[in-house]
Amino acid sequence: MTLHQQPHRRYLQEALNLARQASDAGSSPVGAVLVGADGEILYRGRNRVGEAQSAEHVGDASVSHAEMDIFFQAGKLEDPQTLTLYTSLEPCLMCGGAAALLQVGRVVWATDDAWGGSGRLIAWADHPAMKETEVIACPDADLEREGAVLFAPEAKRAFPDEGWALWRGRYPEETAGVK
Numbered sequence: 001m002t003l004h005q006q007p008h009r010r011y012l013q014e015a016l017n018l019a020r021q022a023s024d025a026g027s028s029p030v031g032a033v034l035v036g037a038d039g040e041i042l043y044r045g046r047n048r049v050g051e052a053q054s055a056e057h058v059g060d061a062s063v064s065h066a067e068m069d070i071f072f073q074a075g076k077l078e079d080p081q082t083l084t085l086y087t088s089l090e091p092c093l094m095c096g097g098a099a100a101l102l103q104v105g106r107v108v109w110a111t112d113d114a115w116g117g118s119g120r121l122i123a124w125a126d127h128p129a130m131k132e133t134e135v136i137a138c139p140d141a142d143l144e145r146e147g148a149v150l151f152a153p154e155a156k157r158a159f160p161d162e163g164w165a166l167w168r169g170r171y172p173e174e175t176a177g178v179k
């Protein structure tokens with residue numbers, strides 16, 4: 001089976017489960033998994049910005065994003081081009097940049113982040129050192145909606161007005177009920 005034929009759904013569902021765990025723990029609802037070429041989930045990560053730093057996990061910092069949680073757990077990646085990073089939400093510039101710098105072959109996310117996402121950049125077409133990352137945005141419509149509903153309250157709480165306006169424009173139905 002080629003990498004392109006990997007089923008995305010179960011990995012995005014796991015990323016969404018981790019996003020819910022993050023929310024339950026007082027952090028931002030974003031989760032991620034790093035998947036090997038054979039389809040095995042190698043690492044699970046979630047946002048930990050609202051939690052204490054520990055020996056196992058980066059925490060208590062605004063850089064404690066789900067993808068960074070994975071990268072700090074994983075350390076040096078073997079054959080990174082064969083790996084796929086699945087996230088519940090389009091990675092920010094830090095995490096998309098880290099994935100590209102580490103030469104992760106593929107990044108797939110459930111839901112766009114119209115304000116903070118870096119998907120429009122991490123294909124890195126104009127950057128000579130960072131052009132190997134394949135980007136697959138929102139391959140599953142049901143999970144895209146689920147991720148938008150899950151993150152929308154955080155988008156309203158944490159983003160400036162113009163960021164929230166972009167979210168409302170991108171996901172009008174999913175943001176409609178957010179108070």
Ligand SMILES: [Zn+2]
Nearest residue numbers: 065092094095
């Ligand atoms: Zn990030």
